[in-house]
Amino acid sequence: MSNTSTVTPYDSAAQSIPAETTASPVERWLAEENEAVVERLRAERRHDRLELHSARSACQRPAPVLNRAALHMRNVEPLLQSAGAAGYRVERLARGSRRAFLLCGKLGERLAVTESANGQLELRTAGDRARIERLLHRYTVDRSVEHFRRLGMQVRTVTLANGEVQIEAAESMPERPDGAARIVTRARRDGSAKLDIAGLRGPRCGQIVQQYAEALGAAVREETVNDAYYQQVVPPATVRL
Numbered sequence: 001m002s003n004t005s006t007v008t009p010y011d012s013a014a015q016s017i018p019a020e021t022t023a024s025p026v027e028r029w030l031a032e033e034n035e036a037v038v039e040r041l042r043a044e045r046r047h048d049r050l051e052l053h054s055a056r057s058a059c060q061r062p063a064p065v066l067n068r069a070a071l072h073m074r075n076v077e078p079l080l081q082s083a084g085a086a087g088y089r090v091e092r093l094a095r096g097s098r099r100a101f102l103l104c105g106k107l108g109e110r111l112a113v114t115e116s117a118n119g120q121l122e123l124r125t126a127g128d129r130a131r132i133e134r135l136l137h138r139y140t141v142d143r144s145v146e147h148f149r150r151l152g153m154q155v156r157t158v159t160l161a162n163g164e165v166q167i168e169a170a171e172s173m174p175e176r177p178d179g180a181a182r183i184v185t186r187a188r189r190d191g192s193a194k195l196d197i198a199g200l201r202g203p204r205c206g207q208i209v210q211q212y213a214e215a216l217g218a219a220v221r222e223e224t225v226n227d228a229y230y231q232q233v234v235p236p237a238t239v240r241l
Contacts, residue, residue: 136191
């Protein structure tokens, strides 16, 4: 391998949004899912004639825990396309100058995509954070395949036993002085990706990684190069007649 890199959709440097004294429409919508779950559990208990520990516990509703993920990406449309392909119904929420989209799954699970003041996106849910990671995993796979195919590469995908997806892409162009790239991308379950690039000499592998990150609206978190990166690329000699 001439380059091994990790690309992530998460913006760990983003500042957390201050808690609001009054819940926003998005937060209220997300919290409704938790209330529905509580009511369903109560109905099941009544149906099964199970005794509750106390009348007080029957009236209490657990406060929803809001899971948030700040993202590097700014273009919402590809994320919404992946959400639709994953079975979410997408609705736009009127929210002034900032965009907000409500995602409702087939089982009633809810996610929200909101826009921060600087234009970056954020995913929220009142349920398990794994929902966010599953959607970002789907997004990474979809956008990776689309990106490599747009570059004219031959692409093959394999779903691994651990739930990750391996995307193999190869340049199908006439031999270049610096070689033809063979890229193995591992889309991890949390939505991040690991790229291994082989077949190249010189620094073009770094350009491939950067183009990939830009196509996903993500950031390069780690990058390791080997000796092939520093090899001088000599153009083919020109024969004059």
